[in-house]
Amino acid sequence: MYRNIVKSWTKHIDFTILDIICLELAFLIAYVYRNGIPWKGFSDRYESMMWAIVLVDICVVFFANSYDNIIQRGYLVELKQVMVHCACVVVGMIIWMFVIKQSGDYSRIVVLCMYPAGVCIMIVARLVWKRIIRIRMRERKDLRRLLVITTDNHAEEAVRGLMQPYRDYMFAGMVVYDKPEEVGKEIRGVRVISDRDHIAEYMRDEIVDEVFIDLSGYEKEAEQLMNLFLNMGLTVHINLSQFTSNMENKKIHTFAKYTVLSSSMKFVTPNQMFVKRMMDILGALVGLLLTGTAYLIFAPVIRHQSPGPVFFSQERVGRNGRKFRIFKFRTMYMDAEERKKELMEQNKMKGFMFKMDNDPRIIPIGHFLRKSSIDEFPQFWNVLKGDMSLVGTRPPTVDEYKQYEMRHRKRLAMRPGITGMWQVSGRSDIVDFEEIVALDAKYITEWSLRTDLKIIWKTVQIVLKQDGAV
Known part of the structure; x- marks a missing residue:
């Protein structure tokens, strides 16, 4: 899945907000220079002018393409762009005053003094912010x-x-x-x-x-x-x-x-990915509260039935082969991985996943935790960290991943999820790995925020009904 590079002004919403702050500060300086400090607040007409500055600046950004190649621009080019930008805003403010037919109520000195103040403040603010962005880009680990x-x-x-x-x-x-x-x-x-x-x-x-x-x-x-x-x-x-x-x-x-x-397989916009990530963070925070409650209830039972840690962690493979450690409530005895080799003949999955009926490695409380999907709750921590998403494809184990053929890697084209197309399509009934790959590929190619919301809603229904769970 590929994130589209946005060419519109929305790509630089941070610079838009920064410029508005600079212009409002320039307006304040110009107002104080002309009228003194407004101890009792601004009059109604100047409050309207402050809102007009916001609207005019957004129009200038939208039509003038002020931020084209802004990160790569040098100091002199940036100064030129700032001067042009501020000039357009000042002209826009003058036009606004004539359009509302109240130009006589405003001081021209305030509007004209905004220009030099705005240029000085904006050039400094932009250069500092660009410097911060460059440092962050060099230090990014998710390139x-x-x-x-x-x-x-x-x-x-x-x-x-x-x-x-x-x-x-x-x-x-x-x-x-x-x-x-x-x-x-x-x-x-x-x-x-x-x-x-x-x-x-x-x-x-x-x-x-x-x-x-x-x-x-x-x-x-x-x-x-x-x-x-x-x-x-x-x-x-x-x-x-x-x-x-x-x-x-x-x-x-x-x-x-x-x-x-x-x-x-799929082109997405930064706005779509931003909304998806915000959904993940909000969902993870709610999920971690549920995880804490579940821990207080089930941790003593897990320790009593099988002495050892409450949480099970395992290395999994995420987006395009990135490895991370997944967390679950432990539902099996401590020697489960060693006993897995003995049970491979009873594997009902056709492909590179393991699943069997009446798995003897599961502790008594583990059956309930799995059927209710409570064992998955600690993965909300993985979602909050960014290793996983609320909705995606299930991450394979390292051993499973090593057996993948090239065509199977398509299911790792996006961040793995706690739930997904496979889980809401009757996961206990699907035993063919190729069918799982097909479902995952369908999810990625047809992905939308609406699809994620539908899958989350279906997952909640399945969990409440305890239908189709492992």
Whole structure:
């Protein structure tokens, strides 16, 4: 799943709010300069003027494209943009005063003095905020991992073009398609990690979120690679200057300095991901309160029936191969993992998951915890941390993941969830792993916030009815 890069003013809502604050402060300075400190508050007409500044600034941002490439802009370019922006706001305020036919009630000095004050305050505020953003971007640990596949004669140029100063991705490595002897070397600081014959093997063992393909002269091979990666649930960027293709889900946009044709299982906007994350945080906070209550009730019972820790933790595999530790209430005896090998013949799942009826490893209270799904409650901590989401695909164990074929990786194209399409589709009745993969792929390709809300509602109904639980 790929997050769209938004080109509209909403992408820079932080700068919009910052500019409004700067303009209001400039207005206050201009007002004090003209009329003195308003000890008894502003008059009604100047309160209206403060609201007008907000509306005029939003209009300027919307129509003037003030924040285009703002993070990369230098000091002089930024100063020029600030001067133009403030001038447009001042002109807009003058027009507003004439439109409401109350221009005589306002001091022109206040409006005109806003300009130099606004320029000085805004340039400082923008430069400081940009500095903070750059530091945060350099320190981010959740950068997308990009694999570059190109030819020897285009390798340096490809890296140079992708090596943008404030990129939101990091290099997972490079494949020099036509020179296997380059493996192990570095090209402009990017390590060549594989040759053309071992790409699939590398992808199986390493974390890769996106692939940039620049294979001039290898159009057929590039198309095959593109189909392979899309089937794995990855996002693929094709350098349009070298390659075109008929992809079902595609988008032409700028990636670094290149115009590319990108394809992914699903394109989403930052606004959609923001809302989904806010849903996760709110849901996790409520869920952790329930988890605390469940702990007080069931922790003594778990310890009594099977001495040991109350919580069970296990390493799982999340989005595009990222490993994290999942938490549950322990529902099995302490030697459950060792006994699993003895019970593999009774596994009713067809594929890389384990499930059996009347599992003897489950402690007495464990049956109730599983049937009511209370054992899953500690995973709200994983949701709050960002390892998981409320709704997604179930994260496999490391052993299961190692057995995956390439096509199975598509179910890891987004953050795993506590519940999902499989769980609300009769999870106890589905025993074919390929059917689970198909359901997960359907969820990812058709994802929407409305779908998440429907799945959450169905999950609540299933839990209350204790229907279809393990």
